[in-house]
Amino acid sequence: EAQVTQNPRYLITVTGKKLTVTCSQNMNHEYMSWYRQDPGLGLRQIYYSMNVEVTDKGDVPEGYKVSRKEKRNFPLILESPSPNQTSLYFCASSLRGTLTGELFFGEGSRLTVL
């Protein structure tokens, strides 16, 4: 089954404790991206990647890191999480970027930073 898989789905952590949210897709997509969703703000793009070893900043990259060492994986790293990074995170992928718009989204990862 074609899918985008995120882990963990739910996480409660404390300020400053490094964490990684993994994202994996099995559709051989070139493009992958991370978003955060906050009430009243919609979705905001954190980072995106058009291919292996190619990453670019979205609108809210501060406090996050990403890497794209393999085509299928695009982990989101929070080196030193802070409470303002409490949010719902989505990973998405598509075959050819946003040219036609059909992004495939993961189920979301709800992160709480205390």
Next chain:
Amino acid sequence: AQKITQTQPGMFVQEKEAVTLDCTYDTSDPSYGLFWYKQPSSGEMIFLIYQGSYDQQNATEGRYSLNFQKARKSANLVISASQLGDSAMYFCAMREGNTDKLIFGTGTRLQVFP
């Protein structure tokens, strides 16, 4: 300035009626793309429809159509014959230029009642 504006935080519609969800955008780039996504209460993001800035005709996908008015910079989503399952949050989004950055609006919550 906001690049994507959804002015309706919430909308109600009776089953089988049509409903229009508003979206206006702001860009100076002649090349861009406009999208609509649906987010049911279960949380996943579902791609609905895409309109490219150079597309001559309004996009349609089943019961969804995009009312694209370039001069007004609006890209309203029209849902015909509403169903109870259409109750969800709806997001308008824009790809600006030939980048792969995607900007989302704040969303409109649609409630369909019997």
